[in-house]
Structure formats: C-alpha cells, structure tokens
Amino acid sequence: MALYLKAAEVLDKVEQKRGAVKTLVYDSEFQNIKQLFALVCETQKYSSVLQEIIESTRLLKETKLRLNIAKVLVYDLLFGRGVKCGGSWKAMMVKHRSRLQAALARIKVKQKVSRNEDLLPPRVQDKNAHNIPRYVRVNTLKTTVEDVIDYLKREGCSYQGTARRIEDLCQLSGKMFMGDVHLRELLVFSAKMDFHSHYLYKAGHLILQDKASCLPAYLLDPPVGGHVIDACAAPGNKTSHLAAIMKNKGKLFAFDLDAKRLSTMSTLLLRAGVTCHQLANQDFLKVDPLAPEHKDVKHILLDPSCSGSGMVCLSDGGSEEQDGERLQALAAFQLHCLNHALQFPQLQRVVYSTCSIHSQENEEVVSACLERNPGFRLVHLFPEWPERGHVPLTQCLRASTTETLTQGFFVAMLERQTTPGDGETLNAAPSAMDTSAPTGGEEQQTQQPSSEISVEQPQHFTTKKKKRNRKRNKRQEC
Numbered sequence: 001m002a003l004y005l006k007a008a009e010v011l012d013k014v015e016q017k018r019g020a021v022k023t024l025v026y027d028s029e030f031q032n033i034k035q036l037f038a039l040v041c042e043t044q045k046y047s048s049v050l051q052e053i054i055e056s057t058r059l060l061k062e063t064k065l066r067l068n069i070a071k072v073l074v075y076d077l078l079f080g081r082g083v084k085c086g087g088s089w090k091a092m093m094v095k096h097r098s099r100l101q102a103a104l105a106r107i108k109v110k111q112k113v114s115r116n117e118d119l120l121p122p123r124v125q126d127k128n129a130h131n132i133p134r135y136v137r138v139n140t141l142k143t144t145v146e147d148v149i150d151y152l153k154r155e156g157c158s159y160q161g162t163a164r165r166i167e168d169l170c171q172l173s174g175k176m177f178m179g180d181v182h183l184r185e186l187l188v189f190s191a192k193m194d195f196h197s198h199y200l201y202k203a204g205h206l207i208l209q210d211k212a213s214c215l216p217a218y219l220l221d222p223p224v225g226g227h228v229i230d231a232c233a234a235p236g237n238k239t240s241h242l243a244a245i246m247k248n249k250g251k252l253f254a255f256d257l258d259a260k261r262l263s264t265m266s267t268l269l270l271r272a273g274v275t276c277h278q279l280a281n282q283d284f285l286k287v288d289p290l291a292p293e294h295k296d297v298k299h300i301l302l303d304p305s306c307s308g309s310g311m312v313c314l315s316d317g318g319s320e321e322q323d324g325e326r327l328q329a330l331a332a333f334q335l336h337c338l339n340h341a342l343q344f345p346q347l348q349r350v351v352y353s354t355c356s357i358h359s360q361e362n363e364e365v366v367s368a369c370l371e372r373n374p375g376f377r378l379v380h381l382f383p384e385w386p387e388r389g390h391v392p393l394t395q396c397l398r399a400s401t402t403e404t405l406t407q408g409f410f411v412a413m414l415e416r417q418t419t420p421g422d423g424e425t426l427n428a429a430p431s432a433m434d435t436s437a438p439t440g441g442e443e444q445q446t447q448q449p450s451s452e453i454s455v456e457q458p459q460h461f462t463t464k465k466k467k468r469n470r471k472r473n474k475r476q477e478c
Helices: 002-015 021-027 033-045 047-057 059-063 067-078 087-111 122-128 145-154 166-171 211-220 237-245 259-272 320-341 363-372 441-447 459-477
Strands: 134-138 158-162 176-179 186-189 206-208 227-230 251-256 277-281 297-302 349-354 376-378 397-399 409-416
Touching: 002 021, 002 033, 002 067, 021 033, 033 047, 033 067, 047 059, 047 067, 047 087, 059 067, 059 087, 067 087, 134 211, 145 158, 145 186, 166 176, 186 211, 206 237, 211 237, 211 297, 211 349, 211 397, 211 409, 227 237, 237 251, 237 259, 251 259, 259 277, 297 320, 320 349, 320 363, 349 363, 363 376, 363 409
Parallel strands: 158 176, 227 251, 227 297, 251 277, 297 349
Antiparallel strands: 134 186, 134 206, 176 186, 349 409, 376 409, 397 409
C-alpha cells in the first residue's frame, strides 16, 4: 500500500509542477526507489488510457479512490505484474478486475490494436524511441567546469572532450561524458547515468536540468548586479541558473503562487548557494510594475504554467475536446502573464518559455502579445540552433527529442524597441545571441561581436509609423 500512496503523491506533485519526476522520486526517501520510479513513469505513459478506463467503469464513484491512486492501482492490475499490496485495496481491485479488463479490451477493439503499447499516443511512442542524454549543469556559484571534470575523471569517468555536433551525444555510454556543443556549463552523459545520490549533486555543485530548460536563463543573460524577475519561479532550477549568471550580485525577485512549491524551491536555492534572491509567495499577475522595489527591473524570465506536452514522461490525458478547452484556458493565462511582464517601465528584455509543443501556447501567444505591444520586437535567437519557431516566428526556438535530443520546449525573447534617431530604422533587429557562455554585464559586451539581423515587424505598427512620418514632414514643409 505504501508504494501506491507514494506513487500517487509523486504524480500529484508532478501535476503541480513541484519538480521533475526523478527528483521527486529520490526526494521521497522511499525504500525501493527503482520500483517507485518505474511505476510513476509507466503510469504517466498510459495516463490517458487509464483515465478512459476509470471513467468508463465509474471506478472513482464506486471505490471513493482519488484519481492518481486509482491510476497506479489500475496500471499494475492491467499493464504491470498485478497489484502488489494486500488488504482492502487488493480486494477492491480483484472485485472490479473483470469490468476493468473488459473496458481495456473495448478500447483495443475501438482503436484496432492488439498490444498494450499500441494504445500509447503517437507522441509518447515517438519519445520512447529516443533516449535523451543526461544533462548536468555545473553550478558556477560553487565550482568550475574544469574542477568538476577533474573530479569525475578521478572517479573513473571518461571525458571525451566537447561535442562538435548534437549527433556526437548519441555515442555516449557507460561512464563516458562530454561538454555540450552549445552551452559551456553543461556536461552530457548517457541516459542511464544517475546523479541523485552523487556527492556533487547533494552538495549543490551540480544541477540536474535538461538542456532545453537551461536555454531561458542562458539567453536572457542578465548583467552582473542587475535587477531581474523570475515570474513563475518554482521549482527553482532556472532561478539558480539566473543567479549563477548574475554571479550572486544584484536582486533576483522570484514569485510563485504555490507555497509548497516555493518551500521546495527555497531548499534547492539554499543547496545551490544562491543569496541574491528574494522569494515571494505571490501571484505574478498581482505584482505592481510601478512599485518602487521594481523600478530598476530590466530583465524578466517568464515560464508560466503550461500543458507540459513536451515532457517525455508526461502525456496530455483526456479527450480532444477537453484538451482544446484546457489549451485555450492556458493560452489566455500565458498571454495575460506576458502582457503584464511588459508593463514594467524599465524593462529591456523578457524571455517567454514553455515546455509545450502546442503552437497555441507558443507562437500564437507571442504573436498576440506583439500585436498588443508594438513597442516590443522579437530577438533572433541562436541562428545556428537546428529547430526554429513555426513560420513566421522563426526568430524563436523550439526543442524536441528528435532534433535537439532534449525535452520538448519553446523559447522567445521580446525586446523593447528604442526610439529611432536620424539614420536609424525600426526594422533593425538586436544582435543575434552568441553561442559562447554568457558572462553578463560589461564583460560580455567587450567579448561578443554583434551582428544585425532583420526582424519582420507587425504590419499595423509599420503603417502607424509611416503616417506619423508623413505628418511630421508636412509640418516641416509649412
């Protein structure tokens, strides 16, 4: 019974975005970690199928079980090796076994499949075919990349140098590891490598973070000593990354509405050695942009709640109609957050990111925001990054298991347009982001060459500007 209670608890926390699956499993201190992790991951993979079975048999109404407890029990009964507990729960599952098996059989007939694996959504089946490497971010607040490499080599790991192509990462096995091709502070290991019990992880020297999740802070690249907001901050990996880029100087305001997630985040930041942060259990939408404490905020990282459809272990349960309604509500919330972020008077740049694959939460949100805020424009990010935003927003980045060997992700950067002077044009884009490691502040500006890339502006903004120019010319003629 303890196994199913703990698995349901982990699933609850994942849905609340209180951490990654593996981290939550290891933090649970359950006696058999591998058994718990396998049950949670497999239940997530079959989540939509399990929900359909549970709903069609009205299992929750008849048993009074919570949804995630019902899911893990039904998974083990129908897809696993049988319910592993005794007592009332096993008796309950045995009582309903025939009805549950019949419901599964009807789904197979309906979908014209014979194997359980064929019931998985195509997106989940595609993910199963790709092993994402294990990415580990070196926490430069406590150590250096070179020191970590030396430490791991002394432990018997084999350093293969820095990758030159994404494809090089597919060759890793055993204790082999490489430096990432794009992000200097990322080390890459084979998918089976585990660091949850490693000293460097427990001491906060290493952060277990997918490469795609590192992009928002890396690309925002706030200056050392700057004032920055992490709008929807928990569970805190991006916050710790921002602090490292800022070298723990300046002010890092981190907001989150969930008190429990914020508590978990506080522990993570303490372990990572972050000291420049100010945590607030507050809804970002209720944060006053004109408040005195925010008068110097020039950079915002916004990673709001999303469908999580890009996460390998997650799947969009429910019907298409339910998914459509949920996506519509999420997109409205995300647009509200992005519009609110642009209200901070000194804001220069905001990075908007999601772990979603849906255009409705990504390009469509950004497009709607630009239409409403013509004073901002898109920054062309990482020109050599292999996967771009959907046309016409190719300035944005996408990530996926197939193209970038990461979780599914989306990143866009909006920059305030400066008032053009004589000889300047509104259609000139900011400098493309360099692939070297960000250092922040004046140090970065002296090291990175800039190159201009044109960015297409919203049509209505260009038209308004032309009208204003014509009026100014007429006044000058008079």
